[in-house]
Amino acid sequence: xxRYDDFDAAFVAERNAQFRQQVARRIDGSLTEDEFKPLxxxxxxxxxxxAYMLRVAIPYGTLRSAQMRQLAYIAERWDKxxxxxxxxxxxxxxxxxxxxxxxxxxxLAEVEMHAIQTSGNTIRNVTADHFAGAAADEIADPRPVAExxxxxxxxxxxxxxxxxxxxxxxxxxxxDRAVTKAHDIGLRMVEQDGQPGFEVIVGGGLGRTPMIxxxxxxxxxxxxxxxxxxxxxxxxNLLGRRDNKFKARIKITVHEHxxxxxxxxxxxxxxxxxxxxxxxxxxxxxxxxxxxxxxIFEDRPADTFxxxxxxxxxxxxxxxxxxxxxRAPGYAIAQISLKAHGATPGDASAEQMRVMADLAERxxxxxxxxxxxxxxxxxxxxxxxxxxxxxxxxxxGLATANIGKISDIIACPGMDYCAxxxxxxxxxxxxxxxxxxxxxxxxxxxxxxxxISGCINACxxxxxxxxxxxxxxxxxxxxxxxxxxxxxxxxAALGQRTGPGFSADEIVPAIERIVDAYLDNRxxxxxxxxxxxxxxxxxxxxxxxxxxxxxxxxxxx
Amino acid sequence: xxxxxxxxxxxxxALLEGDVIYLTEDDxxxxxxxxxxxxxxxxxAQVRLLEAxxxxxxxxxxxxxxxxxxxxxPEPAHFREAFRRTGPSNYFHGKQAERA
Ligand code: SF4
Numbered sequence: 314x315x316r317y318d319d320f321d322a323a324f325v326a327e328r329n330a331q332f333r334q335q336v337a338r339r340i341d342g343s344l345t346e347d348e349f350k351p352l353x354x355x356x357x358x359x360x361x362x363x364a365y366m367l368r369v370a371i372p373y374g375t376l377r378s379a380q381m382r383q384l385a386y387i388a389e390r391w392d393k394x395x396x397x398x399x400x401x402x403x404x405x406x407x408x409x410x411x412x413x414x415x416x417x418x419x420x421l422a423e424v425e426m427h428a429i430q431t432s433g434n435t436i437r438n439v440t441a442d443h444f445a446g447a448a449a450d451e452i453a454d455p456r457p458v459a460e461x462x463x464x465x466x467x468x469x470x471x472x473x474x475x476x477x478x479x480x481x482x483x484x485x486x487x488x489d490r491a492v493t494k495a496h497d498i499g500l501r502m503v504e505q506d507g508q509p510g511f512e513v514i515v516g517g518g519l520g521r522t523p524m525i526x527x528x529x530x531x532x533x534x535x536x537x538x539x540x541x542x543x544x545x546x547x548x549x550n551l552l553g554r555r556d557n558k559f560k561a562r563i564k565i566t567v568h569e570h571x572x573x574x575x576x577x578x579x580x581x582x583x584x585x586x587x588x589x590x591x592x593x594x595x596x597x598x599x600x601x602x603x604x605x606x607x608x609i610f611e612d613r614p615a616d617t618f619x620x621x622x623x624x625x626x627x628x629x630x631x632x633x634x635x636x637x638x639x640r641a642p643g644y645a646i647a648q649i650s651l652k653a654h655g656a657t658p659g660d661a662s663a664e665q666m667r668v669m670a671d672l673a674e675r676x677x678x679x680x681x682x683x684x685x686x687x688x689x690x691x692x693x694x695x696x697x698x699x700x701x702x703x704x705x706x707x708x709x710g711l712a713t714a715n716i717g718k719i720s721d722i723i724a725c726p727g728m729d730y731c732a733x734x735x736x737x738x739x740x741x742x743x744x745x746x747x748x749x750x751x752x753x754x755x756x757x758x759x760x761x762x763x764x765i766s767g768c769i770n771a772c773x774x775x776x777x778x779x780x781x782x783x784x785x786x787x788x789x790x791x792x793x794x795x796x797x798x799x800x801x802x803x804x805a806a807l808g809q810r811t812g813p814g815f816s817a818d819e820i821v822p823a824i825e826r827i828v829d830a831y832l833d834n835r836x837x838x839x840x841x842x843x844x845x846x847x848x849x850x851x852x853x854x855x856x857x858x859x860x861x862x863x864x865x866x867x868x869x870x
Numbered sequence: 871x872x873x874x875x876x877x878x879x880x881x882x883x884a885l886l887e888g889d890v891i892y893l894t895e896d897d898x899x900x901x902x903x904x905x906x907x908x909x910x911x912x913x914x915a916q917v918r919l920l921e922a923x924x925x926x927x928x929x930x931x932x933x934x935x936x937x938x939x940x941x942x943x944p945e946p947a948h949f950r951e952a953f954r955r956t957g958p959s960n961y962f963h964g965k966q967a968e969r970a
Pocket of ligand 1 (some may be wrong): 725726728729731732733735736766767768769770771772774
């Protein structure tokens with residue numbers, strides 16, 4: 314795995330020392346909040362509803378066990394004993410005090426982590442497929458490229474005062490698990506005539522004006538990546554609407570100018586920039602790639618797996634929903650659900666973090682991943698070890714067998730924490746999960762993605778949920794709008810609104826009616842919710858939700 | 871006729887701890903909404919807000935929040951303020967825990 318070189322380590326140490334001074338100067342009164350705020354945001358420190366919040370980047374979602382243990386230590390030493398994993402492969406601490414943050418950052422630096430550029434109008438943490446390096450369908454591991462982009466974009470002098478934040482996601486698989494079409498730039502590794510390269514997607518994004526990204530280049534040779542990215546960002550840096558925060562993201566620039574005009578400008582700028590990239594970046598990439606060399610996979614029998622799979626139904630259910638195919642024979646990718654029914658999506662206690670770290674060290678080549686779906690992944694587990702892994706997870710409330718199911722809900726922090734929220738998200742997620750657990754219909758329902766955001770910023774990706782829920786404030790009361798038919802994969806689509814929203818009391822019964830309508834209408838048990846929706850459209854679901862006058866049906870069911 | 875003025879309190883987050891604080895009549899900060907100074911006059915409310923904003927080494931993001939007057943004192947007029955005074959709903963953390 315990639316390790317900081319001397320430059321990285323010195324850079325982070327210097328930034329931490331600077332920030333320690335800045336905090337001291339804020340506390341002694343020599344900096345005002347107006348002066349301090351941009352500085353703290355540059356270091357990932359927000360002020361939320363009840364406390365400060367520190368957002369720590371987990372670049373391309375990859376952690377070693379020592380890093381996970383340090384995250385647990387930080388949670389216990391300076392927070393309330395837990396952390397919240399977000400949809401952008403970050404971890405958030407919800408309760409630090411201002412004076413403690415410099416120590417937290419130093420503790421992170423000890424394990425080569427930081428909170429730089431997790432906020433502000435910069436190029437943010439580059440996210441990647443959480444199965445990177447392990448997936449059976451992968452063309453190549455996208456993380457070396459993500460690391461190269463991280464190095465290129467961190468503290469890039471031209472890109473510290475962008476019109477708005479800028480998010481890049483990358484996948485090395487045709488099955489898109491990194492939501493590349495909902496990012497400012499999405500990169501999909503592809504091959505043309507045996508040559509590796511990228512499909513470059515630009516102008517995707519959720520939030521107030523959701524857009525599916527558009528292809529700006531269907532094949533970009535691998536060695537052209539950095540100059541091409543630089544060309545895109547610099548074209549937007551000039552054209553982007555600094556006059557209006559809500560129109561500043563590149564999705565609006567692309568929308569207003571059209572993808573063809575943007576492409577022309579980008580290609581022109583690219584031709585200017587290309588000669589400046591003389592191959593040093595490719596040498597660096599080669600070094601980074603060496604650091605991401607796959608572990609040495611063992612060839613050994615998996616009898617223990619077969620025996621447990623046939624005799625233990627709890628284990629079998631977990632394997633069926635949480636374990637995915639690995640590219641190496643005998644191996645598997647195991648997802649650890651942070652969505653126990655009724656728990657807060659994405660939260661892990663310090664103890665759970667240590668359990669996951671221990672399992673990674675013992676059975677998983679020391680590797681962990683954080684998914685944008687707010688779960689943890691053990692990317693390289695031999696099938697023979699899965700029964701032991703499952704037993705350990707079970708003992709710590711981490712063996713919920715629900716990946717991809719109705720209770721595997723993405724939910725942003727919403728008004729329980731977030732200062733921007735218009736309604737809560739977490740309790741809605743908890744109630745939906747608990748309700749379907751009580752009904753015992755989760756496995757019958759099958760694959761169904763519910764995603765919840767507490768405001769139009771859409772951190773909970775509601776637009777691309779099969780069922781999306783958006784919490785709003787309607788005349789001082791929480792109100793939840795539903796969208797159906799969203800898709801976050803390579804066939805990305807935005808959900809459509811069903812109609813008027815539902816109160817906090819009505820929203821769970823409303824979801825239940827949608828699910829009932831799906832079960833009544835599906836052609837077979839194998840037809841997923843999203844497929845039924847695509848086949849039948851909105852009508853049966855609208856009918857289930859509203860009466861003839863368009864009013865929400867009372868919960869008579 | 872002018873609309874009646876909705877009573878207000880001055881609130882924001884404490885600089886060091888980051889938690890919710892309210893301005894009291896005697897110019898201290900309280901963590902308890904019921905101890906906050908209730909402002910029923912618009913001009914006076916603006917003055918109190920300016921005074922709070924003039925103490926940047928104690929409070930961050932001071933603003934006026936609407937309250938309703940109950941027998942027991944001020945009650946949050948909006949659910950956002952209700953969460954601020956209580957803490958999150960998923961864990962027994964924040965103000966509710968401090969009070970317990
Ligand atoms: S979607 Fe809104 S409420 Fe949720 S975390 Fe993002 S900004 Fe906060």
